[in-house]
Amino acid sequence: MLDEKGWTFAANVSDVSARSFKAAYPKGVPIILFVRGDGAFALSNRCPHLGCPLSGGSMKGDTIVCPCHDWSFDIRTGELTMSKEVKLAKFESKIDDGKIFVKLED
Ligand code: FES
Known part of the structure:
Protein backbone atom coordinates (compact mmCIF):
# COMPACT_ATOMS: atom_id res chain seq x y z
CA MET A 1 0.00 0.00 0.00
CA LEU A 2 1.62 3.23 -1.18
CA ASP A 3 -0.03 6.60 -1.48
CA GLU A 4 0.85 9.40 -3.85
CA LYS A 5 3.14 11.05 -1.30
CA GLY A 6 5.42 8.06 -0.88
CA TRP A 7 4.09 6.64 2.37
CA THR A 8 4.21 2.85 2.57
CA PHE A 9 2.06 0.80 4.93
CA ALA A 10 4.24 -0.99 7.50
CA ALA A 11 1.94 -2.45 10.19
CA ASN A 12 -1.20 -1.92 12.19
CA VAL A 13 -0.66 0.02 15.43
CA SER A 14 -2.53 -2.74 17.27
CA ASP A 15 0.19 -5.22 16.24
CA VAL A 16 2.99 -3.24 17.92
CA SER A 17 3.34 -3.56 21.68
CA ALA A 18 3.63 -0.29 23.60
CA ARG A 19 6.63 -1.72 25.46
CA SER A 20 8.33 -3.63 22.71
CA PHE A 21 8.69 -3.51 18.93
CA VAL A 35 4.90 2.91 19.11
CA ARG A 36 5.26 5.26 22.07
CA GLY A 37 2.44 7.56 23.09
CA ASP A 38 0.81 8.88 19.94
CA GLY A 39 3.89 8.44 17.75
CA ALA A 40 5.60 5.73 15.76
CA PHE A 41 9.31 5.30 15.14
CA ALA A 42 10.86 3.24 12.37
CA LEU A 43 14.50 2.17 12.32
CA SER A 44 16.60 -0.13 10.18
CA ASN A 45 16.61 -3.71 11.42
CA ARG A 46 20.34 -4.06 10.57
CA CYS A 47 22.85 -3.20 13.27
CA PRO A 48 25.52 -0.82 11.91
CA HIS A 49 28.22 -2.81 13.73
CA LEU A 50 28.17 -6.17 11.94
CA GLY A 51 24.64 -6.30 10.58
CA CYS A 52 22.81 -8.46 13.10
CA PRO A 53 19.03 -8.09 13.01
CA LEU A 54 18.04 -5.95 15.97
CA SER A 55 14.65 -7.65 16.07
CA GLY A 56 16.44 -10.52 17.85
CA GLY A 57 17.43 -8.13 20.62
CA SER A 58 15.71 -6.80 23.70
CA MET A 59 14.34 -3.55 25.04
CA LYS A 60 15.82 -1.58 27.93
CA GLY A 61 13.54 1.39 28.49
CA ASP A 62 13.54 3.34 25.24
CA THR A 63 16.62 1.62 23.86
CA ILE A 64 16.93 -1.54 21.83
CA VAL A 65 19.92 -3.77 22.54
CA CYS A 66 21.54 -5.69 19.69
CA PRO A 67 21.57 -9.46 20.35
CA CYS A 68 25.10 -9.91 18.98
CA HIS A 69 27.38 -7.55 20.93
CA ASP A 70 25.01 -5.54 23.12
CA TRP A 71 25.25 -2.18 21.38
CA SER A 72 22.17 -0.20 22.35
CA PHE A 73 20.29 2.39 20.32
CA ASP A 74 17.80 5.09 21.23
CA ILE A 75 14.54 4.13 19.52
CA ARG A 76 13.55 7.77 18.98
CA THR A 77 16.74 8.88 17.22
CA GLY A 78 18.50 5.68 16.15
CA GLU A 79 21.65 6.90 17.92
CA LEU A 80 24.05 4.49 19.56
CA THR A 81 23.81 5.31 23.27
CA MET A 82 27.60 5.31 23.81
CA SER A 83 28.40 7.40 20.72
CA LYS A 84 25.76 9.53 19.03
CA GLU A 85 27.81 9.66 15.84
CA VAL A 86 26.84 6.06 15.07
CA LYS A 87 23.23 5.79 14.00
CA LEU A 88 20.74 3.32 12.71
CA ALA A 89 18.95 4.49 9.61
CA LYS A 90 15.74 6.15 10.72
CA PHE A 91 12.68 6.38 8.52
CA GLU A 92 10.04 9.07 8.69
CA SER A 93 6.86 7.50 10.03
CA LYS A 94 3.28 8.43 10.79
CA ILE A 95 0.14 6.89 12.22
CA ASP A 96 -3.05 7.29 10.23
CA ASP A 97 -6.33 5.57 11.06
CA GLY A 98 -4.68 2.90 13.20
CA LYS A 99 -1.99 2.13 10.63
CA ILE A 100 1.73 2.92 10.61
CA PHE A 101 3.17 4.28 7.39
CA VAL A 102 6.84 4.90 6.62
CA LYS A 103 8.77 6.81 4.00
CA LEU A 104 11.50 4.59 2.68
CA GLU A 105 13.06 7.11 0.31
CA ASP A 106 13.47 10.88 0.28
S1 FES B 1 26.27 -6.63 15.29
FE1 FES B 1 25.15 -5.38 16.64
S2 FES B 1 26.49 -4.94 18.23
FE2 FES B 1 27.68 -6.17 16.89
Missing part, protein backbone atom coordinates in the same frame (compact mmCIF):
# COMPACT_ATOMS: atom_id res chain seq x y z
CA LYS A 22 7.72 -5.25 15.72
CA ALA A 23 9.83 -6.28 12.76
CA ALA A 24 8.30 -5.38 9.40
CA TYR A 25 9.32 -5.52 5.75
CA PRO A 26 7.55 -2.76 3.82
CA LYS A 27 8.58 -3.09 0.16
CA GLY A 28 11.05 -5.75 1.36
CA VAL A 29 13.03 -3.32 3.54
CA PRO A 30 13.82 -4.78 6.99
CA ILE A 31 12.75 -2.30 9.67
CA ILE A 32 11.69 -2.33 13.29
CA LEU A 33 8.71 -0.34 14.47
CA PHE A 34 8.03 1.19 17.87
Whole structure:
Protein backbone atom coordinates (compact mmCIF):
# COMPACT_ATOMS: atom_id res chain seq x y z
CA MET A 1 0.00 0.00 0.00
CA LEU A 2 1.62 3.23 -1.18
CA ASP A 3 -0.03 6.60 -1.48
CA GLU A 4 0.85 9.40 -3.85
CA LYS A 5 3.14 11.05 -1.30
CA GLY A 6 5.42 8.06 -0.88
CA TRP A 7 4.09 6.64 2.37
CA THR A 8 4.21 2.85 2.57
CA PHE A 9 2.06 0.80 4.93
CA ALA A 10 4.24 -0.99 7.50
CA ALA A 11 1.94 -2.45 10.19
CA ASN A 12 -1.20 -1.92 12.19
CA VAL A 13 -0.66 0.02 15.43
CA SER A 14 -2.53 -2.74 17.27
CA ASP A 15 0.19 -5.22 16.24
CA VAL A 16 2.99 -3.24 17.92
CA SER A 17 3.34 -3.56 21.68
CA ALA A 18 3.63 -0.29 23.60
CA ARG A 19 6.63 -1.72 25.46
CA SER A 20 8.33 -3.63 22.71
CA PHE A 21 8.69 -3.51 18.93
CA LYS A 22 7.72 -5.25 15.72
CA ALA A 23 9.83 -6.28 12.76
CA ALA A 24 8.30 -5.38 9.40
CA TYR A 25 9.32 -5.52 5.75
CA PRO A 26 7.55 -2.76 3.82
CA LYS A 27 8.58 -3.09 0.16
CA GLY A 28 11.05 -5.75 1.36
CA VAL A 29 13.03 -3.32 3.54
CA PRO A 30 13.82 -4.78 6.99
CA ILE A 31 12.75 -2.30 9.67
CA ILE A 32 11.69 -2.33 13.29
CA LEU A 33 8.71 -0.34 14.47
CA PHE A 34 8.03 1.19 17.87
CA VAL A 35 4.90 2.91 19.11
CA ARG A 36 5.26 5.26 22.07
CA GLY A 37 2.44 7.56 23.09
CA ASP A 38 0.81 8.88 19.94
CA GLY A 39 3.89 8.44 17.75
CA ALA A 40 5.60 5.73 15.76
CA PHE A 41 9.31 5.30 15.14
CA ALA A 42 10.86 3.24 12.37
CA LEU A 43 14.50 2.17 12.32
CA SER A 44 16.60 -0.13 10.18
CA ASN A 45 16.61 -3.71 11.42
CA ARG A 46 20.34 -4.06 10.57
CA CYS A 47 22.85 -3.20 13.27
CA PRO A 48 25.52 -0.82 11.91
CA HIS A 49 28.22 -2.81 13.73
CA LEU A 50 28.17 -6.17 11.94
CA GLY A 51 24.64 -6.30 10.58
CA CYS A 52 22.81 -8.46 13.10
CA PRO A 53 19.03 -8.09 13.01
CA LEU A 54 18.04 -5.95 15.97
CA SER A 55 14.65 -7.65 16.07
CA GLY A 56 16.44 -10.52 17.85
CA GLY A 57 17.43 -8.13 20.62
CA SER A 58 15.71 -6.80 23.70
CA MET A 59 14.34 -3.55 25.04
CA LYS A 60 15.82 -1.58 27.93
CA GLY A 61 13.54 1.39 28.49
CA ASP A 62 13.54 3.34 25.24
CA THR A 63 16.62 1.62 23.86
CA ILE A 64 16.93 -1.54 21.83
CA VAL A 65 19.92 -3.77 22.54
CA CYS A 66 21.54 -5.69 19.69
CA PRO A 67 21.57 -9.46 20.35
CA CYS A 68 25.10 -9.91 18.98
CA HIS A 69 27.38 -7.55 20.93
CA ASP A 70 25.01 -5.54 23.12
CA TRP A 71 25.25 -2.18 21.38
CA SER A 72 22.17 -0.20 22.35
CA PHE A 73 20.29 2.39 20.32
CA ASP A 74 17.80 5.09 21.23
CA ILE A 75 14.54 4.13 19.52
CA ARG A 76 13.55 7.77 18.98
CA THR A 77 16.74 8.88 17.22
CA GLY A 78 18.50 5.68 16.15
CA GLU A 79 21.65 6.90 17.92
CA LEU A 80 24.05 4.49 19.56
CA THR A 81 23.81 5.31 23.27
CA MET A 82 27.60 5.31 23.81
CA SER A 83 28.40 7.40 20.72
CA LYS A 84 25.76 9.53 19.03
CA GLU A 85 27.81 9.66 15.84
CA VAL A 86 26.84 6.06 15.07
CA LYS A 87 23.23 5.79 14.00
CA LEU A 88 20.74 3.32 12.71
CA ALA A 89 18.95 4.49 9.61
CA LYS A 90 15.74 6.15 10.72
CA PHE A 91 12.68 6.38 8.52
CA GLU A 92 10.04 9.07 8.69
CA SER A 93 6.86 7.50 10.03
CA LYS A 94 3.28 8.43 10.79
CA ILE A 95 0.14 6.89 12.22
CA ASP A 96 -3.05 7.29 10.23
CA ASP A 97 -6.33 5.57 11.06
CA GLY A 98 -4.68 2.90 13.20
CA LYS A 99 -1.99 2.13 10.63
CA ILE A 100 1.73 2.92 10.61
CA PHE A 101 3.17 4.28 7.39
CA VAL A 102 6.84 4.90 6.62
CA LYS A 103 8.77 6.81 4.00
CA LEU A 104 11.50 4.59 2.68
CA GLU A 105 13.06 7.11 0.31
CA ASP A 106 13.47 10.88 0.28
S1 FES B 1 26.27 -6.63 15.29
FE1 FES B 1 25.15 -5.38 16.64
S2 FES B 1 26.49 -4.94 18.23
FE2 FES B 1 27.68 -6.17 16.89
